[in-house]
Amino acid sequence: MPSTKRDQILERAVSIASVEGLEGLTIGRLAKELNMSKSGLFGHFGSKEDLQLAAIKEASEIFEQRVIAPAGSSEAGLDRARAITDNWLEYLADGFEGGCFFHAASLEFDGRPGRVKDEIARVTGRWYVVLEEQLRRAITRGQLASDTDATLMAFELHALLGEANWAFRLFGRPEALSRARVLLHSKLAHAQGAGERRTA
């Protein structure tokens, strides 16, 4: 399937939104960057909110392709959890021009109830659950200690990914990514029910 004009528009839209935010993504600016008229661009979407929702869908497909799908070739459980977090870190390093689209969008819209916020929560929540599910399988398979709390561990791993994005983008230093990698690997390292770790 060839890339349609709408796809080209959304590709730019997602890139702009990752830098300027989903509200900062204005129709006028998007049109100018694509050498289109505002109304010509507008014809592809019914409203700004629809454009925002379409951008979220486009960004979620990119995330799925880069982070979730490639992990499908790893064995379910600990290996797949590690593949997901490794892919996630790579995506944080170069996935979008302005850093993680969804982390920024979450904090931008958490105080603005509506369809856009709901969709951001739905999509990001889904990936969170995907990761948690692999931890549960790892526990069932004896790859993590049987008393591991999968909910808390998913919270922890997701926290490290968010912190990596925050620190990398705000301070511009790649150590944020390597620190997160060290911690993620440490938490996911030991197979066969080991599970004892240092605090660090």
Add this chain to the structure above:
Amino acid sequence: MPSTKRDQILERAVSIASVEGLEGLTIGRLAKELNMSKSGLFGHFGSKEDLQLAAIKEASEIFEQRVIAPAGSSEAGLDRARAITDNWLEYLADGFEGGCFFHAASLEFDGRPGRVKDEIARVTGRWYVVLEEQLRRAITRGQLASDTDATLMAFELHALLGEANWAFRLFGRPEALSRARVLLHSKLAHAQGAGERRTA
């Protein structure tokens, strides 16, 4: 010292910005909420950027008062680190109308170079270092294992605070805060060089 008009303006400005973002904080809206004219309000600040910088300063003073200063009465080291993170969680629950001002501002401005971004990075980085410093003292005093990596542990604790804010605001469920509390206490729990912990 009595609360000046400027202080009253900034109080509203910080609350609006926590919900709408620092760019969404418009002079017109702020003036309307305060029953002032735009130009009357503008007289207190030289430009929108100056208003944003003043709002950052105001918010940082609130954070200092609520999170950092009260921890000064706890003994330096592990106790003070725990006091800081406890206060921080309380501040996440009710510090600003729209969630952590600085977490939102960080992700909003990380792609917009300039004085506002620099100031956000400077202020948030300072608190990060304050926490790390207490961990170093805890190690020196034998309250944490001597091979603890303070840099990584500060990264981890700060990650949990950020995750708590993200999840609490996006999904509106207070479990996010209690999960972070459990994990933070677990990591900071054991005195006298213990330091062995479960992954969860």
Add this chain to the structure above:
DNA sequence: CCTACCGATCGGTAGG
């Protein structure tokens, strides 16, 4: 502190 105003841009529409 105010009224009155500036040019630019916002989301969106009419009409073709």
Add this chain to the structure above:
DNA sequence: CCTACCGATCGGTAGG
């Protein structure tokens, strides 16, 4: 897909 336009709002200024 376009030009041309709408009312509203943006940051900011002149003048008092």
